Amino acid sequence: MISQKLKGILVLDSDTRFLESIAPTLKKTSLLATSFTNPLKALYFYERHFKDYSVVLAGIRLPEMNGFSFARRIVAINPKAQVFLLTTFHISKTEVATVLPSTKVAGFVQRPILEQTLLGMLEV
Amino acid sequence: MVERSMPCEHVLLMHDGPHHPDRAILDYINDALDRGQLVVFGSVNLNVWQVRWLSSGITDYENNITSGNLLILNLGDFYEFASVGQLEPFEELGVIVEEMAKQRIAHGKSGELVLMGDIASCLLRNGKIDECILEERWWERAHHDWLRNGLKIAVICMYENPMNVRDSHFEFDLSKLHGLLITAHSGQNL
Numbered sequence: 027m028i029s030q031k032l033k034g035i036l037v038l039d040s041d042t043r044f045l046e047s048i049a050p051t052l053k054k055t056s057l058l059a060t061s062f063t064n065p066l067k068a069l070y071f072y073e074r075h076f077k078d079y080s081v082v083l084a085g086i087r088l089p090e091m092n093g094f095s096f097a098r099r100i101v102a103i104n105p106k107a108q109v110f111l112l113t114t115f116h117i118s119k120t121e122v123a124t125v126l127p128s129t130k131v132a133g134f135v136q137r138p139i140l141e142q143t144l145l146g147m148l149e150v
Numbered sequence: 151m152v153e154r155s156m157p158c159e160h161v162l163l164m165h166d167g168p169h170h171p172d173r174a175i176l177d178y179i180n181d182a183l184d185r186g187q188l189v190v191f192g193s194v195n196l197n198v199w200q201v202r203w204l205s206s207g208i209t210d211y212e213n214n215i216t217s218g219n220l221l222i223l224n225l226g227d228f229y230e231f232a233s234v235g236q237l238e239p240f241e242e243l244g245v246i247v248e249e250m251a252k253q254r255i256a257h258g259k260s261g262e263l264v265l266m267g268d269i270a271s272c273l274l275r276n277g278k279i280d281e282c283i284l285e286e287r288w289w290e291r292a293h294h295d296w297l298r299n300g301l302k303i304a305v306i307c308m309y310e311n312p313m314n315v316r317d318s319h320f321e322f323d324l325s326k327l328h329g330l331l332i333t334a335h336s337g338q339n340l
Contacts, residue, residue: 094249113239114239125250
């Protein structure tokens with residue numbers, strides 16, 4: 027069940043194929059979903075619409091800045107935002123929490139992202 | 151006394167393998183921790199025995215883990231990708247490593263890191279010579295970029311001795327890709 031509190035999800039990744047691949051799943055959630063390939067454009071958008079997007083999903087390798095910097099800027103705009111970073115390998119938040127103490131993320135999500143994983147992220 | 155690597159080198163460390171883990175590896179880790187460096191130790195086949203060996207040989211192991219000075223990683227996923235020549239996860243790992251250095255500096259700690267791993271050695275042991283060279287080239291390039299950007303990150307590639315490769319070109323390529331070659335035998339560094 028998708029949380030009633032969640033209004034929308036903002037997805038940022040430089041890989042357009044990834045954005046296309048999760049589009050059908052996002053559609054199933056009936057949530058407002060907006061995708062970007064450029065972090066600066068995503069931030070510009072988020073500053074104006076953060077109240078509509080409580081979950082942010084972003085790649086680690088991005089143009090202009092990395093996913094960690096992007097996450098910090100998202101949380102600076104909206105401290106309640108839940109930011110998940112996408113990785114191609116398994117990594118747990120608790121595993122790296124001590125070596126990345128300034129990381130403002132809710133968790134890491136491994137690619138390819140499964141439908142049930144994505145839906146799980148959006149559950150209450 | 152082990153002659154340890156300087157902070158910023160790409161090192162090929164030959165050791166006696168998992169059944170005869172030499173003291174040199176632990177010396178490198180302890181020395182780096184003493185210098186206030188962050189040590190990331192990764193192994194393709196990380197197991198309980200290996201963790202026990204590390205935890206008993208590394209000074210103040212638990213405290214270094216909880217203080218964020220030491221990270222032990224399972225490199226199984228990376229090996230799987232590297233074995234088919236896919237290095238995208240390494241690019242992401244590179245971003246994470248840079249982020250670790252930057253965050254440490256921001257928290258008033260040393261921004262120096264020591265990365266130790268055995269992926270290339272495992273590739274070689276499984277006959278994946280081209281993939282091994284490809285992966286080593288990636289590290290060499292990453293290491294070069296880090297140096298150029300002022301990041302003090304040492305990369306130590308742990309290889310089991312002997313390599314058993316009858317390919318002089320391979321050995322030449324491999325040595326060319328490292329700034330320092332060290333051979334350690336049964337607890338002693340030569």
